[in-house]
Structures are given as C-alpha cells and as structure tokens.
Amino acid sequence: xxxxxFPVRVEHDPATGVATLTLGRPEAMNSLDVATxxxxxxxxxxxxxxxxxxxxxxxxxxxxFCVGQDLKEHVGLLGQDAEALWRTVSExxxxxxxxxxxxxxxVVAAVNGVAAGAGAAFAFACDLxxxxxxxxxxxxxxxxxxxxxxxxxxxxxxxxxxxxxxxxLLFPRTVPAQEALELGLATEVVPDAxxxxxxxxxxxxxxxxxxxxxxxxxRAVAFSAGHGLAESLAVEDQLMTRTGTxxxxxxxxDAFLAKEKPVYRGR
Numbered sequence: 001x002x003x004x005x006f007p008v009r010v011e012h013d014p015a016t017g018v019a020t021l022t023l024g025r026p027e028a029m030n031s032l033d034v035a036t037x038x039x040x041x042x043x044x045x046x047x048x049x050x051x052x053x054x055x056x057x058x059x060x061x062x063x064x065f066c067v068g069q070d071l072k073e074h075v076g077l078l079g080q081d082a083e084a085l086w087r088t089v090s091e092x093x094x095x096x097x098x099x100x101x102x103x104x105x106x107v108v109a110a111v112n113g114v115a116a117g118a119g120a121a122f123a124f125a126c127d128l129x130x131x132x133x134x135x136x137x138x139x140x141x142x143x144x145x146x147x148x149x150x151x152x153x154x155x156x157x158x159x160x161x162x163x164x165x166x167x168x169l170l171f172p173r174t175v176p177a178q179e180a181l182e183l184g185l186a187t188e189v190v191p192d193a194x195x196x197x198x199x200x201x202x203x204x205x206x207x208x209x210x211x212x213x214x215x216x217x218x219r220a221v222a223f224s225a226g227h228g229l230a231e232s233l234a235v236e237d238q239l240m241t242r243t244g245t246x247x248x249x250x251x252x253x254d255a256f257l258a259k260e261k262p263v264y265r266g267r
Contacts, residue, residue, distance in 0.1 A: 116138040
C-alpha cells in the first residue's frame, strides 16, 4: 500500500514488510493540527492491524521530526474557548502513543530533526530512536505553561530516571543529539545523510525477525513498568505460552537443528 495523502504519507514495502509513516507538514515543522493527528492515528491503526506490516518507522519531512501541537491552531481554538482544544489529549495524543508503544510489532523512530513536546513523546514511545546528528529533543510543555502529555510522564523517567526527567520538563531546552545519546534518549546518533539508510537497515532486520516474539517482549516490558514481580511473572508466563506454541518458535528450533537461517512469518 502507498498513499501520497498528506499530512501523513504511508509507504509499505511488501518485499521487506516495513511500513514508513512520514509526517508531511515541513512548512510547519510537522506540527500537529487536528487534521494531522486524525490522519496519523488512522495510519497507525492501519499498519498495526495489517499482518503484512512487520515493522513500522515513524519519521518527519524537512528539517523537523515533529514540534508537537500546532500553536497557530491552538491559539485560534483558545480564543474560541473550544472544548476540542482539550479533548485532543484523549482523542488523539493518547491513542497515538498507545499504538506506538503497544502494537504487536516493533516501531522505530527516525528522528531527522528537532522533536519537541508531543513530537518528542512520540519518539520516546517507539522501541528505538535513531537520531540525526543535527537533531535534538525539547520537552517544551512548561515553556507555554502546560503540563506534559502524550505519555511523557511515563516514558521519560523510564529512559533517563525521575530526577533528570523532572529537570528536562521544568527547564525545557533543546537537548542536542550527542547529549541525548548520553542521557539514553537516543539509541544511536547517525550523520544526517546516513539516517535513512541506517534506519532502513535496522527496520528490515527487525521485519525479518520473529515479530510475534518482539510484540510479546514489548507487552511484557510495558506491563512490568507498572506492576509488581508476581503479576509480571504471570504475564511473562502467558506470553511465553503464546510464543512457545507459535509457528515462528518451531521454525526457529528446526532451523537451529538444521543449522539454517529461519524464515519467520509472524505467527
């Protein structure tokens, strides 16, 4: 499947199983107006449900990954005292982040430029963040007298620790790529010109892997973050049963015994 519809372009390569979602408002630094949020949510629902998509890449066009809420639209809605202004968290941001964090396949962020506010949070919800050397993160919420949203209170402390998370939220600034790597916000920093090729390599490797197992690992890690040991062990038991009885597991065992490379089907 491929569609040129902006503000989000969806490209699925059937040969690799990789679907790339590109935010397409470069003139607005890929800021999130209502139309963009609605299209992004629909696109994520589409790729999450498609069994032929085995890995998802989220990236931006132009010089930004995503700078969060479209403030021009925000000011207009604020002037109208529009209820839609505050419904957007529950209607758009929350389901987008939940899909990024829990869909049953790996998700990679290709951070091509600045990621701010909800844009940074979207990247944090992904499994891996490959960051262009010129890019950076900014937790901009309190800079406009707002609390954090899009799962930042959940993801950021788990990446950098509670104390550093509070510092980044209370004193928002752009964290450059190399510092982001040192803090744990970035998986890898890549020269700008090499970002696309590097992410394609990683995404194709993941797509060729045991995606059912990857999905189970995502769910186990997310669950354990908010539950105790006994409950987490029980979920691990359930997920181990699911993956242990899968076609992929049998394929892996047979390939190991035959000293061959397994071909996984995600089931």
